[in-house]
Amino acid sequence: MTIKHVLLTMSLMLVPALMLAQGAPGTSPNEAKVVPGPSANTPGATGGLDPKDLYKPLTDSWPTYSGDLTGQRYSRLTQVNQTTVKNLSLAWIGRITSGAAAGGGGGRGIGAPQTIVGGEGTGEFGNGGAANVKGAILQVDGTLYVTSPDNVWALDARDGRELWHYFWKTKGGTHIGNRGAALWHNYLFFETPDNFLVSLDARTGQERWHVEISDFNQQYFSTMAPIVIDNHVLVGTGNDMDSPGFLQSYDPETGKRQWIFYTVPMNAGDPGLETWPSLEAARHGGGQVWIPGVFDPETRAYIFGTGNPTPGYTGVGRKGDNLYTCSLIGLNVDTGKMMWHFQTSVHDTHDWDSAQTPILVDATINGRPRKLVSTAARNGYFYTVDRVTGEHVVTSKYGSTTNWELKRRPSGEVDPNPEKEATIPGALVSPVEGGVTNWPPAAYSQDTGYFYVHEHNGFNLLYLTDPDPRGSMGLGGKTVANLGSLGDYLTAIDPKTGNIAWRHKFPGGGGGGLLATAGKVLFSGDGSGNFAAFDATNGKPLWHSRIGNISNAPQTYSVDGKQHVLVAVGDTLYAFAMY
Amino acid sequence: MRPRIAVAVAAGVLFVGIAVRLTAQGAPPAPPAPAGAAGQGAAAQGGRGRAGGGAPATFPAQQRQLADAAVITRGKALYEINCRACHGADLRGGDAGGPNLLRSQVALNDQHGELIYPIVRDGKQTPGQTAMPALGLPEADVVAIAEYVHSIQFTARGQGSPPAGPPVVLNLLVGDANAGKAYFATKCSACHSATGDMATIGTRIPDVMTLQNTWVGGAGGRGGRGGQPTPVTVTITPASGPKVEGRLVRVDDFIVIVALADGSTKSFRRDGDVPKVDIKDPRDAHRNLLPTYTDKDIHDVTAYLVTLK
Numbered sequence: 001m002t003i004k005h006v007l008l009t010m011s012l013m014l015v016p017a018l019m020l021a022q023g024a025p026g027t028s029p030n031e032a033k034v035v036p037g038p039s040a041n042t043p044g045a046t047g048g049l050d051p052k053d054l055y056k057p058l059t060d061s062w063p064t065y066s067g068d069l070t071g072q073r074y075s076r077l078t079q080v081n082q083t084t085v086k087n088l089s090l091a092w093i094g095r096i097t098s099g100a101a102a103g104g105g106g107g108r109g110i111g112a113p114q115t116i117v118g119g120e121g122t123g124e125f126g127n128g129g130a131a132n133v134k135g136a137i138l139q140v141d142g143t144l145y146v147t148s149p150d151n152v153w154a155l156d157a158r159d160g161r162e163l164w165h166y167f168w169k170t171k172g173g174t175h176i177g178n179r180g181a182a183l184w185h186n187y188l189f190f191e192t193p194d195n196f197l198v199s200l201d202a203r204t205g206q207e208r209w210h211v212e213i214s215d216f217n218q219q220y221f222s223t224m225a226p227i228v229i230d231n232h233v234l235v236g237t238g239n240d241m242d243s244p245g246f247l248q249s250y251d252p253e254t255g256k257r258q259w260i261f262y263t264v265p266m267n268a269g270d271p272g273l274e275t276w277p278s279l280e281a282a283r284h285g286g287g288q289v290w291i292p293g294v295f296d297p298e299t300r301a302y303i304f305g306t307g308n309p310t311p312g313y314t315g316v317g318r319k320g321d322n323l324y325t326c327s328l329i330g331l332n333v334d335t336g337k338m339m340w341h342f343q344t345s346v347h348d349t350h351d352w353d354s355a356q357t358p359i360l361v362d363a364t365i366n367g368r369p370r371k372l373v374s375t376a377a378r379n380g381y382f383y384t385v386d387r388v389t390g391e392h393v394v395t396s397k398y399g400s401t402t403n404w405e406l407k408r409r410p411s412g413e414v415d416p417n418p419e420k421e422a423t424i425p426g427a428l429v430s431p432v433e434g435g436v437t438n439w440p441p442a443a444y445s446q447d448t449g450y451f452y453v454h455e456h457n458g459f460n461l462l463y464l465t466d467p468d469p470r471g472s473m474g475l476g477g478k479t480v481a482n483l484g485s486l487g488d489y490l491t492a493i494d495p496k497t498g499n500i501a502w503r504h505k506f507p508g509g510g511g512g513g514l515l516a517t518a519g520k521v522l523f524s525g526d527g528s529g530n531f532a533a534f535d536a537t538n539g540k541p542l543w544h545s546r547i548g549n550i551s552n553a554p555q556t557y558s559v560d561g562k563q564h565v566l567v568a569v570g571d572t573l574y575a576f577a578m579y
Numbered sequence: 580m581r582p583r584i585a586v587a588v589a590a591g592v593l594f595v596g597i598a599v600r601l602t603a604q605g606a607p608p609a610p611p612a613p614a615g616a617a618g619q620g621a622a623a624q625g626g627r628g629r630a631g632g633g634a635p636a637t638f639p640a641q642q643r644q645l646a647d648a649a650v651i652t653r654g655k656a657l658y659e660i661n662c663r664a665c666h667g668a669d670l671r672g673g674d675a676g677g678p679n680l681l682r683s684q685v686a687l688n689d690q691h692g693e694l695i696y697p698i699v700r701d702g703k704q705t706p707g708q709t710a711m712p713a714l715g716l717p718e719a720d721v722v723a724i725a726e727y728v729h730s731i732q733f734t735a736r737g738q739g740s741p742p743a744g745p746p747v748v749l750n751l752l753v754g755d756a757n758a759g760k761a762y763f764a765t766k767c768s769a770c771h772s773a774t775g776d777m778a779t780i781g782t783r784i785p786d787v788m789t790l791q792n793t794w795v796g797g798a799g800g801r802g803g804r805g806g807q808p809t810p811v812t813v814t815i816t817p818a819s820g821p822k823v824e825g826r827l828v829r830v831d832d833f834i835v836i837v838a839l840a841d842g843s844t845k846s847f848r849r850d851g852d853v854p855k856v857d858i859k860d861p862r863d864a865h866r867n868l869l870p871t872y873t874d875k876d877i878h879d880v881t882a883y884l885v886t887l888k
Contacts, residue, residue, distance in 0.1 A: 125637075172637040217687045219638045219739065241739025242682040268706050279707050280678055310739070401870050425751045425878045426791060428869070459869045461792055461877075465749065466741075470672055473682055474739015479788070483796040484866050508831040528831035540851075541832040 034255035037118060037199075037207030044186030044201055044208075045253055049140050051184055051230050055297055060558040062139040062566075065180055065225040066441065067555065071294035071359040073443040074516045075556045079563035081519030084578060085533045085543045091564055091577040094160025098131040098151040098571075100167050113162060118207045119150070119169030121194065132551060133568035135179030135225055139557040144566075145183070145202070146573065149175040149193050149223075154205060157559050160573060164205030170194045173221040174238070179291065179439075180225035182233060184252040189233050191222035197235050197250060211255045218243045227292045229302060229333050232258060236289030241474045242310045245287035245325070249336060259336030263287035263306045263324045271338075272323035281318045286310035287325035291355040291439050296371070296387055301330040301339055303360075303373050303387060307353035308345075313422050313478040314464070314471035315349040321413075322347050326354040328375055328383070330390055340390025344377045346413050349421045350404070350462070351475055352379040352435050359444045359451060360387060361495045374495040376442055376453040378435025379404070381414055384495050396498025399436035401457040401486050404429060422464035422478040432458035433480050440513035441553050445536045447520050450492040450501050452536075454510045454524070458485040490514075490524060490539055504539030512567075513553020523565060525550035531567055531574070547574050640687060641733055646726035654727030657720050665709070669744055670731050676709030680728055681741055687732070692718070692725035699724075751787040752882050754875070759883030762876055770864065773887055781885040791881040795872070797865030809861040813837050815847055816855040823847075827858060 049063050058067040059076045066073055080088060096102075100123060102115050131148040138145040143163065144155040150170050154163040173193035181190040188202040195216050199208040214220035214237040224236040233250040245263040250256065264285040265273040276282040286309045293304025309318060309325035324338075326345030331338055344354040358375040361384070373387040380399025385392050392412030397405070406417040420429050434456070442453040459482075466477035488510035492501040509527020516522055521542065522534040531554070532544040548569040555566045565576045645651065658666075665677030672679040680686045689695045699721045702713035716724075734742040763773065771777050784790040813827040815835060828836035828844055835856050836846045847854055860866075 172639075172642060215684075215688070217639050218684060219640070219687070239739075240737075241735075242679075243684075280705075284679075284682055403870070419874065423874070424749045425753045425874075425881075426788070427874055428795070428872055428877060430869070461795060463751075463788060465747070466744075467747065467749070468671070470667075470679070473671070473679070473735075473741045476736065476738070476740025481788075481792040481796070483792065483869065484862065486866055486869065506831070508829060526831055528829060530831055530833060532832065544833050546833075 032212040034209050034211045036209050039201040039204065039206035039208045042201055042204075042206070042208070044203070046185060048186035048202060049183040051228050054228065061141070062137070062555050062557050063183060064138070065136040065182070065227060065292040066294065066357060069227075069229070069295040069297075071357045071441070071444075072446070072516070073441060073514060073553070074446055074518070076518045077556055077558055077563045078517070078519045079558070080517065080521060080533075080556070080565060080578065082521060082535060082542065085519070085521050087578045088533070088543055088545075088565065088576045089579060090545075091562075091575040092158075092160040094155055094162075094573040094575075096131045096133075096146060096148070096151075096153050096155075096162070096165075096571050096573070098129060098148055098167065100169070102151075102165055102167065113164050116164065116166045116205050116207070117169065118166065118198065118210070119192070120196070120210075121169040121171040123169040125170050125172055129175075131571035132177065133570070133573065134177035134551050136181075136552070137555060137566060137568070137573070138181055138183060139555070139566075140183060142559050143202075144573075145181045145188060146568075147178045147181050147190055147225075148571070149178045151178075152181060152188065152190055152200065152205070154202070155573070157557065157564070157575075160575065166200055166205045166207070168192050168196070168198060171216060173216065173219075174240070176221070177223050178225075179223055182226035182228045184228045184231075184233065187252055189226040189228070189235075189252070191224055191226065191235060191237070193221045193223070195220050195222045195237060197222075197226065197233070197255070199252075199255060209255045211250070211257075213237060213248060213250075214239075214246075224290050225292050227295075227302075228252065229295050232333055234292075234302065234333070236291075236304075238288045238290040238307070239286070240310075240312075242284040242286065244283055244285065245289050245306055247289045247304065247331070247336075249333070261331055261336045261338070263289060263327075263329070264309075265323075275321040275323040277317070277319050284310060285318060285322060285325060286312070287322075287327075288353075289355065290353075291357055294358055294360050294373070295333065296360060296373075298371070299330075299339070299388055300333050301387060302333040303328065303330045303358055305329075305344070305353075305355045305358060305375060305377075307355045308348045308351050310475075311471045311473050311477065312351045312475040313349055313462075314466065314468075314476075315347055315421065316469060317471035318347075320347065326352065326377075326379075328354070328358060328373065328385065328390075330387065342383065342385045342390050342392060343413050344375060344381065344383055345379045346415055348379070349416070350379070350429065351433055352377070352431075354378060356437065356439060357441045359442060359495075361444060361451070363449065363496050365393065365496050372495065374444075374451050374493075376437055376451065376493070378431070378438055379414075380431050380436040382451075382453075382493055382495075382498050383412065384498065385412075394495065394498040396493075398453070398491060398493055398498075398500065399431050399455060399457060400489075401430040401459065402436065420462075422462045424464050424467060426461040426463045426481075428459060428483075429462050430457060430459045432456070432460045432482060432485075434458075440511075443514035443516040443522065444495070445516040445520070445522075447518065448492070448501075448536050449494065449496075450536070451495045452490065452492055452514050452516060452522055454512075454514070455489040455491040455503070456485060456510065457487050457489075459483045485509075488527060490522070490534060492536075492539065502539050504534065504541075512550040515554040515556060515565075517556060523554035523556075523567070525554075525567070545574075545576070548572075640729070640735065643729060643733065645730050645733060646691075646723075650723050650726050651730045654723035654725070654730075657716070657724050658727050661714055661716065662724065665711070669741070670728060671741060677711070678708070681732055681735060682739070686725075686728055689725055689729075692722035695725045695728070696721040751791070752878075752885065754878030754880070754882030756879070756882040756886055758875075759879035759881065762880050763883055766868070767880075777884065777887055779888060781888045787881065787885060790884060791877065794880065794884060795865070795869075795877060797862040811858060811860045811862075813859070814857040816857075817847065818853050827860075830856065830858065
């Protein structure tokens with residue numbers, strides 16, 4: 001299979017000159033060439049995962065990044081509940097091995113399939129580094145789909161046995177993590193650090209096609225889990241060097257781009273340009289889209305967060321609010337046109353991306369049923385807005401020691417105190433560079449009505465080391481000293497008011513993403529290597545297993561009538577169930 | 580000759596076959612310089628957890644093979660004469676309005692002047708920006724300039740940071756030492772003494788930033804050079820039986836582990852408030868002050884501490 005693949009791509013050797021002319025996003029509005037793979041002509045557009053299934057409440061499967069499209073990470077499964085969770089025990093362990101010569105892994109070497117190799121790199125990078133699962137694992141019809149940068153595995157959800165492994169030979173780029181795959185019928189999609197959207201046949205792992213989604217020369221790197229909504233495959237990308245952020249939609253069958261939405265003004269007359277000193281500053285203004293959003297079928301709004309403006313720490317060359325960086329954005333998924341926005345970090349100068357997955361909440365406020373969306377930002381503030389209009393509903397500070405606020409606008413945004421930007425003698429800032437929370441996802445329980453999030457209350461001294469009046473570039477120009485923390489908490493917030501319902505202090509730090517279930521149980525990691533269950537009503541610990549610090553967010557699924565709780569620790573998956 | 584490897588990479592379609600063939604034809608490409616440590620994106624994308632994979636964080640600008648030194652030297656001279664006034668001595672943009680070439684899309688996509696030359700030849704009008712005039716330079720000169728630009732891009736550091744420029748003298752000592760002395764007397768003197776443990780702090784930690792980080796974070800904290808950190812101690816009171824005291828090894832919701840004086844460790848299962856666990860962390864006093872400091876307090880105390888020699 002590998003040989004056939006090389007021959008096929010060799011036949012396209014005349015393409016390079018064409019590619020340069022067409023370019024990838026960030027260079028020109030034209031889309032890049034779709035390169036077919038060995039499985040290009042294998043039908044798979046029926047059967048498999050019907051994209052309409054993603055609209056259903058989350059039960060036995062885990063078919064998309066957050067389980068369903070609400071971002072709640074709330075499973076209806078109740079076999080594991082407050083009473084039974086103490087009986088949870090190990091169902092299986094699966095260790096995965098990355099690289100071209102992996103040939104084994106989850107199957108413990110017995111009958112493990114040969115690795116399928118693709119990619120446009122030479123194979124000199126990333127061949128043999130340890131796998132590290134830092135994203136969602138899909139579960140559909142008894143098969144798990146797992147990713148690590150450059151690698152995808154299909155495993156048997158019953159015992160972790162490896163079904164196939166695909167390895168992408170990279171050209172390089174930042175290999176910080178991969179947040180998972182997406183499915184549309186029998187097609188699987190994932191992104192690579194060197195900025196390709198790759199589609200595989202989910203049944204065999206054979207490549208269907210790949211297409212370049214952002215320009216490697218501009219130092220983009222891609223980590224996001226694609227999100228499938230009907231016949232759209234939504235992909236975001238990352239960049240640390242002053243390049244514009246964007247979200248794109250691709251056709252799941254052909255790989256052709258349907259639309260691109262830039263998160264910063266790219267042309268004269270674009271909305272938001274008034275919040276930048278110049279078009280040049282806006283076009284280098286960042287706002288990357290690197291974590292999946294959520295979807296409201298009624299309004300067709302795909303709602304997602306954007307990353308920090310750039311240069312990250314030196315805002316001197318980008319005075320203004322810097323729209324639409326660090327914003328919650330509602331986008332029509334069919335057209336790619338913005339419906340509304342709310343900026344969750346105005347003129348950020350601390351690398352506090354606001355890309356975290358928001359959560360859809362339906363609630364009654366002042367006697368009126370509201371369609372809402374809530375998000376706990378890295379900067380320590382919690383927001384609820386109307387997801388139909390973008391109208392502000394709640395702003396509250398959930399980071400106990402967060403100290404950068406100057407004042408709140410009547411419209412709900414928080415103006416930053418410029419004295420808490422990097423200064424030469426040092427500014428004492430809370431939260432730390434990584435934020436009060438970060439990409440590991442929050443959760444919401446339909447039983448308690450609480451929004452759950454990890455809260456880290458650390459302090460940095462932030463020094464400006466490049467006082468150049470032009471500002472620095474990327475995340476340069478500063479030195480950060482980490483001074484300690486006033487504690488890590490599992491925090492429950494009432495999204496209708498922003499009030500804290502309860503805080504559970506982790507004696508040894510917190511960690512990882514969250515899962516809520518209809519068993520009124522929350523699953524989380526802690527900083528001491530425990531994977532633990534907590535009472536969703538009050539945060540009381542109920543169960544734990546010391547498997548090591550979890551590297552992704554816990555998930556749950558059911559096969560053969562048995563509820564499994566699944567989590568990753570680096571290159572090893574742990575599935576728990578009751579017997 | 581031109582480093583064709585880099586051309587192929589930029590085109591986005593580097594196949595195994597091409598790489599092998601071109602490497603066999605010419606000199607092997609120089610090993611890429613480190614473009615910043617792997618996993619530096621951790622800060623941007625939440626460094627909670629290890630960086631994945633084994634690939635270094637390199638991009639084409641840092642993977643490329645540079646032109647001959649003579650070409651780059653000539654390009655630098657031509658840049659100084661023709662480009663520097665607008666684009667800056669460090670290529671990061673200049674007073675005359677030229678854009679930053681280190682993050683320019685054209686300059687990053689250009690391989691050997693093929694994208695830069697037409698702009699230098701014809702000039703460029705960008706709305707809202709100072710117009711770039713057409714310069715009557717021969718193509719070979721523009722190629723040399725482009726190679727010089729790429730040689731500077733090559734030295735960019737991780738996470739989009741610019742190349743290290745000439746050292747800048749930064750004055751961190753902006754505080755009022757007298758105000759710092761008064762603050763110290765009020766807030767610090769219960770535990771510390773200017774004539775005792777702090778008597779020579781300004782000599783022991785001559786670097787101002789390190790000194791400031793050390794005292795704000797608490798002795799034994801990150802950046803501290805003051806010897807062994809003071810251990811965190813714990814007293815455990817079981818429901819029955821004697822109290823146990825020692826150095827805290829680990830505590831979480833489910834277990835507490837204590838190192839005893841005889842070198843052994845003892846662990847206790849935790850169930851809510853049983854057993855009773857009292858932790859004494861000498862850094863708590865410093866941590867609890869963190870929300871109370873103004874930046875002026877910090878700078879004043881630092882200005883005072885540097886005088887303690």
